[in-house]
Amino acid sequence: MFRPAVCIVLFLLFSAIHVSAQSETPIISGGIQYASTTAGGATVFQPIISPVVVVPIGQRFLIESRATFDEFISRENGSSGPYHAKTFSSVDYLQLDYVVNSHLTIVAGQFLTPFNIYNERIAPVWIHNLADSPLIAGIGTRTSGSSDGGMVRGVAVAHKNWQLDYVAYFSALVNASQFGAGRTAGGRVSVFVPDRRLEVGMSYQRFLQHEHLNSWGSYVVWQPNSVPLDLRAEYAHTTGGQGYWIEGAYRFSRFRGSDSWLGRLQAIGRVQQFYRGTPAPDDALPGADTQKVDFGLNYYLPHNLRLNASYGRQFSSLGNVNIWNLQITYRFLFPLLPGGSK
Amino acid sequence: MKMPVLYRILLIVLLLISVGVAAQNSTSQPQASTPAPPAAKSPATESEQGEKRFQSQCGRCHTLPEDLSPREAKAVVRQMRVRANLTAEDERLILKYLAP
Numbered sequence A: 001m002f003r004p005a006v007c008i009v010l011f012l013l014f015s016a017i018h019v020s021a022q023s024e025t026p027i028i029s030g031g032i033q034y035a036s037t038t039a040g041g042a043t044v045f046q047p048i049i050s051p052v053v054v055v056p057i058g059q060r061f062l063i064e065s066r067a068t069f070d071e072f073i074s075r076e077n078g079s080s081g082p083y084h085a086k087t088f089s090s091v092d093y094l095q096l097d098y099v100v101n102s103h104l105t106i107v108a109g110q111f112l113t114p115f116n117i118y119n120e121r122i123a124p125v126w127i128h129n130l131a132d133s134p135l136i137a138g139i140g141t142r143t144s145g146s147s148d149g150g151m152v153r154g155v156a157v158a159h160k161n162w163q164l165d166y167v168a169y170f171s172a173l174v175n176a177s178q179f180g181a182g183r184t185a186g187g188r189v190s191v192f193v194p195d196r197r198l199e200v201g202m203s204y205q206r207f208l209q210h211e212h213l214n215s216w217g218s219y220v221v222w223q224p225n226s227v228p229l230d231l232r233a234e235y236a237h238t239t240g241g242q243g244y245w246i247e248g249a250y251r252f253s254r255f256r257g258s259d260s261w262l263g264r265l266q267a268i269g270r271v272q273q274f275y276r277g278t279p280a281p282d283d284a285l286p287g288a289d290t291q292k293v294d295f296g297l298n299y300y301l302p303h304n305l306r307l308n309a310s311y312g313r314q315f316s317s318l319g320n321v322n323i324w325n326l327q328i329t330y331r332f333l334f335p336l337l338p339g340g341s342k
Numbered sequence B: 001m002k003m004p005v006l007y008r009i010l011l012i013v014l015l016l017i018s019v020g021v022a023a024q025n026s027t028s029q030p031q032a033s034t035p036a037p038p039a040a041k042s043p044a045t046e047s048e049q050g051e052k053r054f055q056s057q058c059g060r061c062h063t064l065p066e067d068l069s070p071r072e073a074k075a076v077v078r079q080m081r082v083r084a085n086l087t088a089e090d091e092r093l094i095l096k097y098l099a100p
Helices: A004-020 A118-122 B002-028 B046-058 B070-083 B088-098
Strands: A027-039 A042-057 A061-075 A083-101 A104-112 A146-158 A163-171 A184-193 A198-207 A213-222 A229-238 A241-251 A265-276 A290-301 A305-316 A321-335
Touching: A027 B070, A042 B070, A061 B070, A083 A146, A083 B070, A104 B070, A321 B070, B046 B088, B070 B088
Parallel strands: none
Antiparallel strands: A027 A042, A027 A321, A042 A061, A061 A083, A083 A104, A104 A146, A146 A163, A163 A184, A184 A198, A198 A213, A213 A229, A229 A241, A241 A265, A265 A290, A290 A305, A305 A321
């Protein structure tokens, strides 16, 4: 199952861990999830392990990597026939970070494509509120969702009441099985207002292989100070189509605190629309105009466990479908070396 | 048929264990993961400033992991400095909160 590239990655990681052992504690974190999805009567069971290895080297360098190992267990004919299992593994990112100062961090290697926020910040299994990715998740992240090359990022301007952040990157075309990426260039700028807990940003990407395509998007993240509510929204546009999603998550922490039985509960709602443009090969977008609404409940258990149940209804000219999801997720974090937690 | 039945049973067992753990924890340690409130009103300490920055910067995407040791926190915050575009001051204050 382990290909040579993965073996090399593991060797380099363990070498770096050994080197960094004298400075700071390398850690392994991530999530383990068991998910059950029923869409249009067909049920898929999906165990997932997604470990993240973080190895600080000195005060300025950091190696970080995330891999995903998952299995799809489904019936041969959708809703009938014997069950079959398919196993997948992928390296989501493997990057070397050099923190120059607050204004500049240089990243080299394979990194998550920083288009809008879902792919880079919300997609991990221990973070996302709803199991299904947004309809527009393929815009700006096509091919693998990862980029191979270089990236610079940081805080361009840090004011007392706001800060301006930026990301710029270039990715080469790589066809290696575990490190696949498209030839792209792009960037993102955002303004964050800490006191208002409001972030607004814009992304742009130029796809530079085969057809040259432009993708651009914008997003908003807002957590009102007076209400335990998370609001997130994204809009994205490319030749293949355009769309948006808006998600709200309300945690009942006002009722006897966030650790009470009711305060651990979070209600989620999401609406999204996608309008098909000119189809492009492998653009990972819905085949027709699609609308979707999702409702979900999160229950945050002690010891970093979370239960999630959600229902979604998708409307499309290709067929309407009900989608039910049930997930249990364990978020783990351990030192990689003995005694590292002291 | 055997494998899906096993997975269904495994899922039900995990759910029951999780609910049991939650019930036990909510009765014995109702405020286990909530940081202690400040003793008196005073100018915000660095730890309090760090908590505020954690809520505004890190809370945009995720909650605070439980049982985070000081040394683990250093690696986590270093990673988040890159991922969330934290400034050096953000990193210092959040570490004051997570690893006092």
